[in-house]
Amino acid sequence: MSGASILVVDDEPQIQRVLRPSLTASGYEVLEAATGREALAAVSANSPDLVILDLGLPDMDGKEVLRKLRILTRTPVIVLSARDRESEKIAALDLGADDYVEKPFAMGELLARMRTALRHSQSASLESDHVVANGLAVNVQKRMVTKSGAPVKLTPKEFDLLAYLARHAGRPLTHREILKTVWGPAHQNDSQYLRVFIGQLRAKIEDNAATPKIITTEPGVGYRFITSE
Known part of the structure; x- marks a missing residue:
């Protein structure tokens, strides 16, 4: 889905430096947020097509951000986090995350997961029979x-x-x-x-x-x- 807008929610500057050029080169428009509050405000103001969400944010836990996002929107959310415990994955998926990618990550895998999530989002309103x-x-x-x-x-x-x-x-x-x-x-x-x-x-x-x-x-x-x- 070329041209889709992606909100990257992560307080690590190095992650933003890696993701922005890679996503831009793949044809995506990139928005950024470093805190949970910034993320919620960005979703309300810009309605991105997909959110990449870190769980370890400085002002609130990423799972709480996810819970609040699901009240606001059905925009697909891919959790990108260093938390590799199964319980964290399950909790995020149960709260409505569309996928979960562990840090460190391969850019190719993340892009593939994004394409899948965007395809699913596009067809979700048309009942897939x-x-x-x-x-x-x-x-x-x-x-x-x-x-x-x-x-x-x-x-x-x-x-x-x-x-x-x-x-x-x-x-x-x-x-x-x-x-x-x-x-x-x-x-x-x-x-x-x-x-x-x-x-x-x-x-x-x-x-x-x-x-x-x-x-x-x-x-x-x-x-x-x-x-x-």
């Missing part, structure tokens, strides 16, 4: 799934799970988020239950369930649906 991934086609409205043109038989709950993952293609989804949405709040801690269903789905839709390419695992966090884009 048809998703294609590595020969798999999911038609959400008709509740039909085919693999290389052949029908795939799924149970109703397997389909609900696949449809939820497909509609959020490219975004890491936490165990709790998936369970709460597909099975309800009473099951939001049943991670083992989810693993069983993911295993059943992979056996039916992957070329090799042992090395999945469509439903990939985010270690300690959850799962990500990978499209063929």
Whole structure:
């Protein structure tokens, strides 16, 4: 999405010095904020297309900024942080982050995650009823799934799970988020239950369930649906 505006929220000057030229060279307009308050003001004033957010800000925790951002906007947010604990990733994703990249980071990976988040944001308002991934086609409205043109038989709950993952293609989804949405709040801690269903789905839709390419695992966090884009 060339020409998109990116708000970089980070109080480390060296990060800003690295990101600004790289993002500009990739065709993005770059806005900057060094504090949580500056970030919230910039989002309100400029409505950026994507936010890159550090969690360690001088005036407030980045997760609190994220919580407040989600009240203001559905603009995609990629957390870029040196905090590598799984609990931090899960908390940020549960609060509405679209992805999480650890420092130190590879610029190529960050740009790829940004493109995915921007694509998802562009199509979010158009209900994504048809998703294609590595020969798999999911038609959400008709509740039909085919693999290389052949029908795939799924149970109703397997389909609900696949449809939820497909509609959020490219975004890491936490165990709790998936369970709460597909099975309800009473099951939001049943991670083992989810693993069983993911295993059943992979056996039916992957070329090799042992090395999945469509439903990939985010270690300690959850799962990500990978499209063929």
